[in-house]
Amino acid sequence: MVGFEKVANGTKGSLPSAKNTNTTNRSPDSILNLVQGDPTVFEPYWRNQGDKCTLVISGSDFMSYYSDCENICWFLQPQLADAIRNIHRDVGNAVLDDRHIVIGTGSTQLFQAAVYALSSPAGPEPISVVSAAPYYSRYPEEIGFLSSGLYKWGGDANTFDKDGPYIEVVNSPNNPDGTSRDAVVNRSEGRLIHDFAYYWPHYAPIIGAADHNVMLFTLSKCTGHAGSRIGWAIVKDIEVAKKMIKFVEFNSLGVCKESQLRAAKILETISNEYSNLGCTKTENFFEYGQRLMAERWRKLREVIKRSKVFSLPEYPKECCNFSGEFMESHPGNMDAEKLLRSHKMMGKGGKCFGVDSKYARVSVVGREEDFNLLLERISAIKGVETE
Amino acid sequence: MVGFEKVANGTKGSLPSAKNTNTTNRSPDSILNLVQGDPTVFEPYWRNQGDKCTLVISGSDFMSYYSDCENICWFLQPQLADAIRNIHRDVGNAVLDDRHIVIGTGSTQLFQAAVYALSSPAGPEPISVVSAAPYYSRYPEEIGFLSSGLYKWGGDANTFDKDGPYIEVVNSPNNPDGTSRDAVVNRSEGRLIHDFAYYWPHYAPIIGAADHNVMLFTLSKCTGHAGSRIGWAIVKDIEVAKKMIKFVEFNSLGVCKESQLRAAKILETISNEYSNLGCTKTENFFEYGQRLMAERWRKLREVIKRSKVFSLPEYPKECCNFSGEFMESHPGNMDAEKLLRSHKMMGKGGKCFGVDSKYARVSVVGREEDFNLLLERISAIKGVETE
Numbered sequence: 001m002v003g004f005e006k007v008a009n010g011t012k013g014s015l016p017s018a019k020n021t022n023t024t025n026r027s028p029d030s031i032l033n034l035v036q037g038d039p040t041v042f043e044p045y046w047r048n049q050g051d052k053c054t055l056v057i058s059g060s061d062f063m064s065y066y067s068d069c070e071n072i073c074w075f076l077q078p079q080l081a082d083a084i085r086n087i088h089r090d091v092g093n094a095v096l097d098d099r100h101i102v103i104g105t106g107s108t109q110l111f112q113a114a115v116y117a118l119s120s121p122a123g124p125e126p127i128s129v130v131s132a133a134p135y136y137s138r139y140p141e142e143i144g145f146l147s148s149g150l151y152k153w154g155g156d157a158n159t160f161d162k163d164g165p166y167i168e169v170v171n172s173p174n175n176p177d178g179t180s181r182d183a184v185v186n187r188s189e190g191r192l193i194h195d196f197a198y199y200w201p202h203y204a205p206i207i208g209a210a211d212h213n214v215m216l217f218t219l220s221k222c223t224g225h226a227g228s229r230i231g232w233a234i235v236k237d238i239e240v241a242k243k244m245i246k247f248v249e250f251n252s253l254g255v256c257k258e259s260q261l262r263a264a265k266i267l268e269t270i271s272n273e274y275s276n277l278g279c280t281k282t283e284n285f286f287e288y289g290q291r292l293m294a295e296r297w298r299k300l301r302e303v304i305k306r307s308k309v310f311s312l313p314e315y316p317k318e319c320c321n322f323s324g325e326f327m328e329s330h331p332g333n334m335d336a337e338k339l340l341r342s343h344k345m346m347g348k349g350g351k352c353f354g355v356d357s358k359y360a361r362v363s364v365v366g367r368e369e370d371f372n373l374l375l376e377r378i379s380a381i382k383g384v385e386t387e
Numbered sequence: 388m389v390g391f392e393k394v395a396n397g398t399k400g401s402l403p404s405a406k407n408t409n410t411t412n413r414s415p416d417s418i419l420n421l422v423q424g425d426p427t428v429f430e431p432y433w434r435n436q437g438d439k440c441t442l443v444i445s446g447s448d449f450m451s452y453y454s455d456c457e458n459i460c461w462f463l464q465p466q467l468a469d470a471i472r473n474i475h476r477d478v479g480n481a482v483l484d485d486r487h488i489v490i491g492t493g494s495t496q497l498f499q500a501a502v503y504a505l506s507s508p509a510g511p512e513p514i515s516v517v518s519a520a521p522y523y524s525r526y527p528e529e530i531g532f533l534s535s536g537l538y539k540w541g542g543d544a545n546t547f548d549k550d551g552p553y554i555e556v557v558n559s560p561n562n563p564d565g566t567s568r569d570a571v572v573n574r575s576e577g578r579l580i581h582d583f584a585y586y587w588p589h590y591a592p593i594i595g596a597a598d599h600n601v602m603l604f605t606l607s608k609c610t611g612h613a614g615s616r617i618g619w620a621i622v623k624d625i626e627v628a629k630k631m632i633k634f635v636e637f638n639s640l641g642v643c644k645e646s647q648l649r650a651a652k653i654l655e656t657i658s659n660e661y662s663n664l665g666c667t668k669t670e671n672f673f674e675y676g677q678r679l680m681a682e683r684w685r686k687l688r689e690v691i692k693r694s695k696v697f698s699l700p701e702y703p704k705e706c707c708n709f710s711g712e713f714m715e716s717h718p719g720n721m722d723a724e725k726l727l728r729s730h731k732m733m734g735k736g737g738k739c740f741g742v743d744s745k746y747a748r749v750s751v752v753g754r755e756e757d758f759n760l761l762l763e764r765i766s767a768i769k770g771v772e773t774e
Contacts, residue, residue: 038451046447055645059440059653060433062614065425065607105492105616105639112638122534138637145637147509147536220452227449227644229492250525250532251499251638252492257614258442258645266446 034362042224062257075254083267100241107218107231117243128154133354176361202289336360421749429611462641470654487628494605494618504630515541520741563748589676723747
């Protein structure tokens with residue numbers, strides 16, 4: 001969502017290069033890249049924290065492959081395990097008692113680890129992995145790119161009707177449309193992965209402590225530290241956890257220690273804010289994030305309300321601050337991605353999410369100046385002149 | 388190679404938990420774990436560097452997914468790219484002019500990225516990946532664990548006789564036996580990956596700047612920072628590089644920034660030592676490592692020479708400080724791994740490397756006290772009493 005780029009750099013299907021991400025001077029004909037959810041919106045908050053969350057590592061620290069040999073997840077730093085338990089206790093969004101934490105290089109790696117764990121040992125044919133459309137656009141490519149004999153992408157869960165075992169991914173709040181979700185296939189041979197990347201107070205109300213077999217979280221969306229590539233899974237069954245650990249071992253021989261320590265420090269900062277409730281203090285991170293996201297959504301809704309060419313899905317009121325805007329072009333049947341592109345904005349078209357191309361997603365968690373430009377450019381669209 | 392563990396924790400085929408890695412008090416009946424090449428041997432060197440390579444990162448630094456959008460490898464920090472170019476220039480072990488650097492979560496991830504790149508798009512059947520035995524024991528499992536339709540493990544390159552395209556991995560100096568290697572299949576449809584994890588001055592003489600299509604290096608073996616999970620590939624063909632980048636994007640959406648910055652700092656420290664040659668100074672990192680490894684090998688050879696039950700391969704003289712010892716039991720036909728185990732040492736048996744079980748590998752890059760215990764225990768083996 002952040003960043004600009006020359007049109008020539010946009011490569012379909014790849015993470016587009018976000019040229020001049022740190023540049024504040026936008027030229028009027030530069031393309032506003034709103035494809036990726038790069039959560040730089042939270043930078044100012046962390047800048048204001050000063051030294052509290054500064055990480056210092058000396059040259060001889062953490063050289064070993066091993067982090068904690070008492071833990072089945074031998075590459076998980078104990079500090080990070082503690083920080084993860086604390087933040088979930090503070091927020092109340094997940095049950096951790098008697099659960100196993102598996103760490104990964106972002107929830108991207110862990111999602112694949114979970115699919116591997118739930119599809120091993122191999123059955124007579126690859127197990128179908130499904131998710132209800134509109135689904136996160138990366139699921140199909142992450143599942144498909146190695147042509148695994150263990151699993152394959154099965155498409156929209158709403159229309160899945162194959163017999164036998166399957167894996168359903170439940171993404172809630174859902175990327176791209178922010179809806180609150182439950183499993184939809186609901187058959188006895190289903191194995192579930194709950195992707196809770198956005199189940200944090202700044203995006204959605206926390207309606208209870210989630211308690212599912214495999215739950216995925218990621219630092220990227222929780223605190224905005226996408227560059228650290230830290231994700232974690234909370235897993236009920238130790239055998240599933242062990243297979244996920246095996247995946248991370250085969251795939252990358254563990255997870256880098258420096259990022260784990262930084263993630264621990266960042267999460268601890270938030271937990272400390274919770275512990276200090278009652279003291280005179282400014283708003284905590286999630287309150288700050290909630291206020292900021294609500295403000296952006298208010299501005300965006302206002303602009304879109306006046307827009308002749310886009311509308312927003314009507315989210316249930318309790319879920320109103322999602323990190324992406326899933327817009328619908330109207331009058332219908334216009335290609336929303338093309339429409340955005342003709343006004344120098346890059347969004348991701350509905351087809352990537354398994355739905356009609358009249359939809360497109362743009363991210364709203366980028367830097368302030370990019371968000372303002374988004375508002376400005378949507379306001380400037382006069383009608384259906386691009387048809 | 389480092390660390391001890393209770394027997395019960397040794398799980399065949401998995402990275403064994405190295406209990407008490409940081410403990411200096413070894414009980415006489417503790418098991419000496421010499422399976423993994425955890426390169427903690429270099430810790431004292433980095434401890435002595437003081438603040439020179441201390442990494443400091445504030446809470447708001449490097450939050451974005453992006454590192455350098457001018458680079459096709461958009462998740463590669465420019466500081467690390469520079470540091471990699473400088474260290475290879477200083478050491479003279481690889482050609483980098485007009486080459487692309489691809490960064491990965493350890494060379495483990497990059498090896499798989501290279502195999503993916505060289506096997507895509509899919510052919511009519513999975514392409515065979517081969518390496519001359521004894522080969523690195525992780526190759527077969529990394530290739531096989533997802534049952535990919537793109538590639539499959541093809542075993543010992545020496546006996547490979549299938550027609551059509553294939554991928555050969557050339558590991559030089561070779562893990563486990565330290566030999567200097569070239570490709571052995573040499574057919575026109577071969578695609579090569581050169582794994583140069585150990586092609587650094589402390590392990591082997593640098594006989595020239597290597598110049599191959601895909602060359603893999605890793606911080607773990609170069610400087611000993613295994614916990615950082617930083618590997619890099621030097622790639623000739625931009626299309627191959629792009630596919631490797633795509634793999635890392637699908638697999639983990641980039642590589643953590645903190646570890647990249649630390650790797651840059653560590654490598655720069657070594658390059659600065661090179662720049663300061665001529666000044667009055669102590670030995671540089673590679674000289675230190677070379678001296679230390681040579682000393683260990685001298686001691687080990689001495690102990691093994693007196694041993695009734697083990698011998699060492701005769702390496703060519705120019706390659707004498709390899710990080711692992713690939714021992715042969717004698718009189719022959721004894722299971723070397725079992726023999727070690729019966730004397731409270733865990734090594735990795737020859738079968739894992741595609742050769743006879745009379746061989747076993749033990750790592751010699753662990754901490755001082757572990758290495759000394761290895762010498763002590765091998766010295767104490769009196770004969771063939773375990774048969």
